[in-house]
Amino acid sequence: MRRACAGFKSIESYMNGCPFHPTADPVSSTAPDELAFLAEAHDGAVLAERLAVCRKALAAGTPAPLTAAELTLGARVAWRNHARCIGRLYWRTLLVRDERHLDTSDALAASLREHLTMAQSDGAVRPVMTVFAPPTREGGAAPRIWNHQLCAYAGYRGRAGAVLGDPKNIALTEHALALGWKAPAVPTAFDLLPWIIAGADGRTKVFPVEKSWVREVQLRHPELAWFTELGLRWYAVPVVTDMRLRVAGTDYPAAPFNGWYMSTEIAARNLADTDRYNLLPLVADRLGLDRRSDRTLWKDRALLELNAAVLHSYEADGVKLVDHHTASAEFLKFCEREKNAGREVSARWDWIVPPMSPATTPVFHQPMREFPTTPDFHYQEPAWTKP
Ligand code: ARG
Numbered sequence: 218m219r220r221a222c223a224g225f226k227s228i229e230s231y232m233n234g235c236p237f238h239p240t241a242d243p244v245s246s247t248a249p250d251e252l253a254f255l256a257e258a259h260d261g262a263v264l265a266e267r268l269a270v271c272r273k274a275l276a277a278g279t280p281a282p283l284t285a286a287e288l289t290l291g292a293r294v295a296w297r298n299h300a301r302c303i304g305r306l307y308w309r310t311l312l313v314r315d316e317r318h319l320d321t322s323d324a325l326a327a328s329l330r331e332h333l334t335m336a337q338s339d340g341a342v343r344p345v346m347t348v349f350a351p352p353t354r355e356g357g358a359a360p361r362i363w364n365h366q367l368c369a370y371a372g373y374r375g376r377a378g379a380v381l382g383d384p385k386n387i388a389l390t391e392h393a394l395a396l397g398w399k400a401p402a403v404p405t406a407f408d409l410l411p412w413i414i415a416g417a418d419g420r421t422k423v424f425p426v427e428k429s430w431v432r433e434v435q436l437r438h439p440e441l442a443w444f445t446e447l448g449l450r451w452y453a454v455p456v457v458t459d460m461r462l463r464v465a466g467t468d469y470p471a472a473p474f475n476g477w478y479m480s481t482e483i484a485a486r487n488l489a490d491t492d493r494y495n496l497l498p499l500v501a502d503r504l505g506l507d508r509r510s511d512r513t514l515w516k517d518r519a520l521l522e523l524n525a526a527v528l529h530s531y532e533a534d535g536v537k538l539v540d541h542h543t544a545s546a547e548f549l550k551f552c553e554r555e556k557n558a559g560r561e562v563s564a565r566w567d568w569i570v571p572p573m574s575p576a577t578t579p580v581f582h583q584p585m586r587e588f589p590t591t592p593d594f595h596y597q598e599p600a601w602t603k604p
Pocket of ligand 1 (some may be wrong): 304455457475478479482487
């Protein structure tokens with residue numbers, strides 16, 4: 218079954234924007250068949266029957282009544298389809314938790330804690346997705362998680378534009394405080410944010426996150442002893458909680474998922490970007506580099522040591538994390554396997570190519586093209602902007 222190249226309207230569909238300013242999903246004039254993935258689970262009369270049942274539900278404005286097995290397949294195919302993900306070789310290993318029956322924020326919080334424990338898996342890091350209920354009917358409430366990820370550090374805005382912590386999370390931190398969360402008496406750059414969860418009843422509640430629930434890695438460097446003094450750390454597993462899963466014509470606004478980290482996500486972006494932890498000047502100074510001119514390559518040298526520290530620390534602590542060279546090679550293997558399966562891979566070059574030493578990785582030299590797919594993951598408006 219060869220995936221058709223769905224109709225593109227304009228050159229914008231091909232243009233890849235900056236990863237920090239996510240653009241809208243590409244629009245297609247011919248929407249891909251929302252139920253086509255079911256043909257990977259059934260055939261013959263069973264397939265015909267399942268398609269009929271799902272079509273009828275969708276026509277009535279209700280969610281497609283997927284079985285747990287169908288939901289699992291749909292979630293895995295959504296991962297396989299996601300154009301921004303370099304880690305897709307492992308799509309078949311995704312563990313899917315069917316939690317569509319939960320409705321209160323308390324029940325969701327308990328389930329999220331289980332998700333985190335299973336995902337961390339004592340450092341082995343298992344790809345897990347938990348699917349909560351879709352809206353019951355047109356406009357009916359579905360549970361929603363306000364956080365961007367289950368583990369994240371607060372960002373506190375200080376005087377004169379100074380920020381303590383992760384500037385990415387300033388808005389969520391302010392919402393948490395407004396909803397009654399108590400920040401530590403002495404705030405630090407690495408305070409775990411609470412979860413803000415809206416249940417199916419529409420009631421929003423704040424759940425403080427205990428330090429003992431979250432596996433973290435203290436960053437040190439294999440050769441530079443002073444690196445420990447920087448007091449840097451990061452959490453083990455990125456569990457994305459704010460994307461919408463669309464499967465079988467149905468939207469699931471709360472369907473948190475995780476893989477394992479690629480080192481550059483932490484060391485070349487989260488800790489290095491000037492609008493995140495912005496640590497390159499500090500590391501460069503400790504390295505004794507001359508920052509008066511860009512031509513000394515102080516940024517590049519500091520970036521290299523920061524990445525070396527992340528790779529070394531996760532490895533030493535037994536926490537699974539992939540380097541960008543290995544991840545790139547695995548992505549090409551994924552593309553090869555997809556080709557053999559008769560499927561074209563939708564991919565965004567600007568997301569797949571690692572943010573460090575890009576041309577040393579094979580994906581840099583690989584042409585890529587993004588097109589609409591389903592099932593897939595999508596951005597959605599922040600929960601707090603919903604009426
Ligand atoms: N880039 C995000 C972060 O640095 C995580 C996105 C998902 N990453 C992953 N390896 N599954 O926190």
